[in-house]
Amino acid sequence: MSAESSRRAEFWRGVRATFPLVVGAIPFGIIFGxxxxxxxxxxxxxxxxxxxxxxxxxQFIAAGLVGGGAGVLxxxxxxxxxxxxxxxxxxxxxxxxxxxPQRWLAPLAFWLTDESFLVVVERYRQPDASPYxxxxxxxSALFMYTNWQLCTWIGVFTGRTLPNPGGWGLDFALIxxxxxxxxxxLRSRPVAMSALVAGATALLxxxxxxxxxxxxxxxxGVLAGALxxxxxxxxxxxxxxxxxxxxxxxx
Amino acid sequence: xxxNEIILVASMAAVTFLIRWPPxxxxxxxxxxxxxxxxxxxxxxxxxxxIVVPAMLTPNGTLDVHPGNAYLVAxxxxxxxxxxxxxxxxxxxxxxxxxxxxxxxx
Numbered sequence: 194m195s196a197e198s199s200r201r202a203e204f205w206r207g208v209r210a211t212f213p214l215v216v217g218a219i220p221f222g223i224i225f226g227x228x229x230x231x232x233x234x235x236x237x238x239x240x241x242x243x244x245x246x247x248x249x250x251x252q253f254i255a256a257g258l259v260g261g262g263a264g265v266l267x268x269x270x271x272x273x274x275x276x277x278x279x280x281x282x283x284x285x286x287x288x289x290x291x292x293x294p295q296r297w298l299a300p301l302a303f304w305l306t307d308e309s310f311l312v313v314v315e316r317y318r319q320p321d322a323s324p325y326x327x328x329x330x331x332x333s334a335l336f337m338y339t340n341w342q343l344c345t346w347i348g349v350f351t352g353r354t355l356p357n358p359g360g361w362g363l364d365f366a367l368i369x370x371x372x373x374x375x376x377x378x379l380r381s382r383p384v385a386m387s388a389l390v391a392g393a394t395a396l397l398x399x400x401x402x403x404x405x406x407x408x409x410x411x412x413x414g415v416l417a418g419a420l421x422x423x424x425x426x427x428x429x430x431x432x433x434x435x436x437x438x439x440x441x442x443x444x
Numbered sequence: 445x446x447x448n449e450i451i452l453v454a455s456m457a458a459v460t461f462l463i464r465w466p467p468x469x470x471x472x473x474x475x476x477x478x479x480x481x482x483x484x485x486x487x488x489x490x491x492x493x494x495i496v497v498p499a500m501l502t503p504n505g506t507l508d509v510h511p512g513n514a515y516l517v518a519x520x521x522x523x524x525x526x527x528x529x530x531x532x533x534x535x536x537x538x539x540x541x542x543x544x545x546x547x548x549x550x
Contacts, residue, residue, distance in 0.1 A: 414490030
């Protein structure tokens, strides 16, 4: 296969792997657009936020804070805390992307979302030596990005006629997307321990402002998973974590 | 757009990009210690659980373990389906429909 067709194949593979996540993001994007204009943001500001910030949960919270009359500084600080988990994603992907120039790294970093991270890290962990896995990332990222813009616009244009968009319950779409991604991996004991400890810690830290507890809970869960894996390796009672390909359903 | 909104969106964009880009730009130039690399694979399950568990158990800010909590019931049903089928798309579609129906019926 020529380099050109291999790149194209990786790109479309990334698009296909991201399809279920795009389905889960559609309601979320529409509610964001509707919520933003109902909170008093202009249609242009809502669209610009999706185009230039491109981070769903922080946009959601920002719209809520604007509606509550919060100042710019508070909103930007909240954005920082809510998006801090992306630094963990970025660190996780970095070892795989050492060979790429900044003209690839900077745009892919901008397009890094929960959804693309999850499918891209799975792709990088597959054992084949394809040199074009960043094209998979590009396909996933552009699909998520395009969909997010379209859904924001739909929400902006329908939002003014539909009051209280936050009350529709469509925010469950994001939750069920994450449930679908996490559950198959729980067959591995260290992964299950990591998720259990992170979930419990998140409940305990839920009182902290601005979702600061999310970062603390994540780090605690990562530590619990790593310690469990080390303990199991020392005692050799169970096989180690199964191959990562098993943790997500095939695309 | 008024000036206030331009400042808001530009600041949010800058802060978010400055979280996402530097680790990718800098860490890819240095070698991480092996125990750190080994631990990184737990970030996806840990961060997802830290988002999902409070969203299911405390949808309105306080602990709500009751069949009337559609987030909890639909979340558990979706988790069961994901465990059995490993089919992400089916899980998402089933979960959304189940959630909307449960909320209406209860």
